[in-house]
Amino acid sequence: MTEVLPAERDLRRVIGDGETVPDGEVQGLSEADLLELHRWLVLLRTYDERSVVYHRQGRIGTYAIFWNHEAMQAGSVYALERGDWIFPSYRESAIGLLRGMPPSTLLSWWRGHPAGWWNPRDWNVASICVPIATHVPHAAGFAWGSKLRGDPACTIAYFGDGATSEGAFHEGANLAGVMRAPLILFCNNNQWAISTPVEAQTAAETLADKAAGYGIPGIRVDGADVLAVYEATRDAVSRARAGEGPTMIEAVTYRAAPHATADDPSAYIDPERVEEERQRECVGRYEAYLRRLGVLSAEAAEAVRAEAADLMRAGIAEAEAEPPADPALLFSHAYAEPPASFDADLAELRRVLDG
Amino acid sequence: MAELTLVEAINDGFHVELARDPDVMVMGEDVGRAGGVFRATAGLRDRFGPDRCVDTPLAEAGILGSAVGLCMAGWRPVCEMQYDAFSYPCLDQLITHVGRYRWRTGGTMEFPLVVRMPYGGGVRAPELHDDSPEAYYAHTPGVKVAIPSTPGDAKGLLAAAIRDPDPVVILEPKLHYRTMRGEVPDGEHVVPLGQARIAREGNDVTLVAYGAMVPLSEQAADALDGEASVEVLDIRTLKPLDEEALLASAAKTGRVVIVQEAPRTAGYGAELAAILAEKAMLDLQSPVLRVTGYDVPYPYWQIEDAYMPSIERVVDAVRKLLEF
Secondary structure, eight states: OOOOOSOOSSOBOOOOOSSSSOOOOOTTOOHHHHHHHHHHHHHHHHHHHHHHHHHHTTSSOSOBOOTTOHHHHHHHHHTSOTTSEEEOBGGGTTGGGGGTOOHHHHHHHHTTOGGGOOOHHHHTBOOOBOSTTTTHHHHHHHHHHHHHTTOOOOEEEEEETGGGGSHHHHHHHHHHHHTTOOEEEEEEEOSEETTEEGGGTOSSSOSGGGGGGGTSOEEEEETTOHHHHHHHHHHHHHHHHTTOOOEEEEEEOOOOSOSBTTOOGGGTSOHHHHHHHHHTOHHHHHHHHHHHHTOOOHHHHHHHHHHHHHHHHHHHHHHHTSOOOOGGGGGSSSOSSOOHHHHHHHHHHHHHHTO | OEEEEHHHHHHHHHHHHHHHOTTEEEEETTSSSSOOTTSTTTTHHHHHOTTTEEEOOSOHHHHHHHHHHHHHTTOEEEEEOSSGGGGGGGHHHIIIIITTHHHHTTTOSOOOOEEEEEEOSOSOOOTTSSOOOHHHHHTSTTOEEEOOOSHHHHHHHHHHHHHOSSOEEEEEEGGGTTTOEEEEOSSOOOOOTTOOEEEEOOSSEEEEEOTTHHHHHHHHHHHTTTTOOEEEEEOOEEESOOHHHHHHHHHHHSOEEEEEEEESTTOHHHHHHHHHHHHOGGGOSSOOEEEEEOSSOOOOGGGHHHHSOOHHHHHHHHHHHHHO
């Protein structure tokens, strides 16, 4: 039986601060891996920052910002195989980029255009889940179902600190524990659920403590340390593949940006604290680490940023070039075999629309 | 052809469908070791193993939510909700995901899951073992809903639901689980979704019903023998509805009474009445009436008979139409 109590108190860290805290290293990561991780972080950062701009320009709709969450997403996905499955919440809306999904697909999603639909099997990335925590049971069922089929894939579900208060989180985590499903429960604890601080979500000392109630290990990691996130996820993946069941990872960071473009955090967040967090944001920390290692030059970093910016420019152009969606799509895809009433509804709608 | 009770017919259907398709699995509370509180899944765990007839934790939203994931992993899960009113936690998953996920993937992924549950009153049970929640389910886009009224249909609609590429909810009249026996075809037996059944032919008035209200309507028709020739239309599938059969019967008799056990307001009977108002007005010789449960919580069982539509209330409604 795996030891599950207590959850770790200290956050796992690899990256130092360049002064008093020394850098560690992760065994098994080559220089090429380190640079690829950097490319992923920059890709996500660029996507996020450009999306906020596109929103302000009226080119995409309401957008859920994930600034300073990039290390949690890139670090954890880097520990997965391509055959492993990802169940994102809206905070991880762009995680498909790390599997090669075109930015235009995701931008179309935020543009409310059906070109933002995708086939989860093309990327092993489930659809973006909007209602909090309701995808945790999906991921648990998927992981359990793959195990029953003898598929070696493992599954990761992303959710926030607020999600741990939801019944769906509990039911999914509990079922995964009972079925010893190869699942990683990845909590991005950014300490805010819109305006509600994590202390108002739970009386537990840490969110990872909840894992003990499901008979699974809880790990705590610095969510702004991409290498620590990678290493913790790699451990959880090993456990899952060895048939030892789920692991819960609580990655702790700070939401140094609004919840979404429609949110004004000045009403509830201390701006000085936000500024402090912005100074230690995850992409800059990793770049400083790579420079200390002598792995990343300023020119190379600039080239990576330019590549990501080009990709986004092409992505928004492609999304905006999508023809307007046909109203007939209203009646497509809800059923494999649509009921007869849909034909009549569409004919009526066309008659009215066409005047 | 065997003569089986309604719940035996469901059990027979499960044995046939699990043997036919290795992707079909059954999951729910007490469905495995106990074979279900009504024994609908008896013998499945022994025959097909604990991975295909799974005792789950007691968590209805978790059951249906994990079934969504199981579909994505290639399974065809059949989820049992132990009772009608215990299914309410699963409405969260049903509304936010089950009815939407196929659409959300642009039709590229199928969610061939079934949710089935015993429903309805008249069984002298404690609170929340008696509800008729079909309207909640039928109102949800992306979901089909069927309610059998005979053992043969209970087996056949279950088979159709299991084989259907879309999510299907089946409500089974628990009042008749063991009190009703009927001929049930051996082996594979499929009653297609979306096809109503004329339970009894008649010319003067149509009683439209489903589930436990079908035999009640037939008894009412018996009571009216010599007074009126009563047709009983068992719609069998609430969604997709066999509108043609509804309109044909209304055209034939010109008088319609809808019999529904659920509370009246915004119940499924209102949908049937609206369709008749939209499409059968010139065929009707009288208003469409509803005989339903009342807009109150399902009562303590000492007075449940007063709540349930009765033969007398149905007969009374028919007489009103005949005198209109």
